[in-house]
Amino acid sequence: MHDRARDAAVTAPAADASSGEPLLVVDRLVAGYDKSEVLFGVSLHVRPGEVVAVLGHNGAGKTTLLKAICGLLRPRGGEVSFGGERITNRDTASNVEDGLVFSPADAAVFRELPVLDNLALGGFTERDGQARQQRLRDVLELFPILAQRERQVAGTLSGGERRMLSIGIALMSRPRMILLDEPSNGIAPGLVDRIFAQVRELARAEGIAVVLVEQNVRSALRVADRAYFMRSGRMILEEPADVALARGEWWDLF
Ligand SMILES: Nc1ncnc2c1ncn2[C@@H]1O[C@H](COP(=O)(O)OP(=O)(O)OP(=O)(O)O)[C@@H](O)[C@H]1O
Numbered sequence: 464m465h466d467r468a469r470d471a472a473v474t475a476p477a478a479d480a481s482s483g484e485p486l487l488v489v490d491r492l493v494a495g496y497d498k499s500e501v502l503f504g505v506s507l508h509v510r511p512g513e514v515v516a517v518l519g520h521n522g523a524g525k526t527t528l529l530k531a532i533c534g535l536l537r538p539r540g541g542e543v544s545f546g547g548e549r550i551t552n553r554d555t556a557s558n559v560e561d562g563l564v565f566s567p568a569d570a571a572v573f574r575e576l577p578v579l580d581n582l583a584l585g586g587f588t589e590r591d592g593q594a595r596q597q598r599l600r601d602v603l604e605l606f607p608i609l610a611q612r613e614r615q616v617a618g619t620l621s622g623g624e625r626r627m628l629s630i631g632i633a634l635m636s637r638p639r640m641i642l643l644d645e646p647s648n649g650i651a652p653g654l655v656d657r658i659f660a661q662v663r664e665l666a667r668a669e670g671i672a673v674v675l676v677e678q679n680v681r682s683a684l685r686v687a688d689r690a691y692f693m694r695s696g697r698m699i700l701e702e703p704a705d706v707a708l709a710r711g712e713w714w715d716l717f
């Protein structure tokens with residue numbers, strides 16, 4: 464049953480929060496598939512340059528939340544606003560144009576095309592050719608493996624390489640916010656922390672806001688500013704990432 468008091472445990476902040484206006488505000492979002500409800504009034508906010516981890520058990524609704532934010536899934540209730548504008552139910556293409564991109568866990572790439580063409584497609588919304596080139600240099604610097612494999616057809620990349628390419632495609636659009644669904648998926652443990660550190664740096668240097676959905680809790684908390692914990696379609700806790708990291712053990716929360 465819908466429990467309003469419990470749902471209100473994590474609520475959207477006032478717009479004039481002292482540490483700056485949030486770029487994304489999700490307010491009591493309700494969403495699901497066919498007859499099944501998955502999100503029961505989920506709220507979160509993210510400021511520019513902030514890395515926010517969203518953590519929770521399998522099936523908690525993390526991916527559903529990202530899809531409902533970016534327009535891949537139509538919310539049944541609640542509101543999403545981005546840059547002060549209400550975007551609930553806005554289509555995904557308009558969200559990308561506006562700088563809100565989703566990078567799915569299953570590494571969405573154009574399998575028939577070489578790495579460079581994949582990245583070019585990611586940057587199609589950038590009309591300035593020079594800016595596009597610069598962006599390409601930035602992405603190849605972030606993921607040097609992609610530079611080594613730039614002529615290789617994406618379908619023949621390893622799983623980890625494909626995941627990096629899919630993040631690269633998302634970054635090519637020069638987003639204001641990136642919703643990263645399990646970026647560590649399929650990536651060797653040694654590389655995960657390096658990629659997360661690069662994501663952190665991107666947020667710091669360019670003010671990109673990041674929502675980081677992860678199974679790899681410790682690695683995510685090390686680079687995040689704040690963390691939200693989800694359980695069965697509800698936000699049960701929001702706290703600074705360093706506080707969550709000090710906890711050391713999170714399974715009781717999941
Ligand atoms: N397309 C769909 N149709 C019907 N049910 C779905 C669909 N996608 C997800 N679900 C269900 O919604 C619930 C939440 O799924 P979701 O993918 O959001 O969880 P998650 O937190 O991302 O889990 P994981 O950590 O395993 O990725 C699950 O019970 C799942 O079975």
Ligand SMILES: [Mg+2]
Pocket residue numbers: 525526527568644
């Ligand atoms: Mg998921």
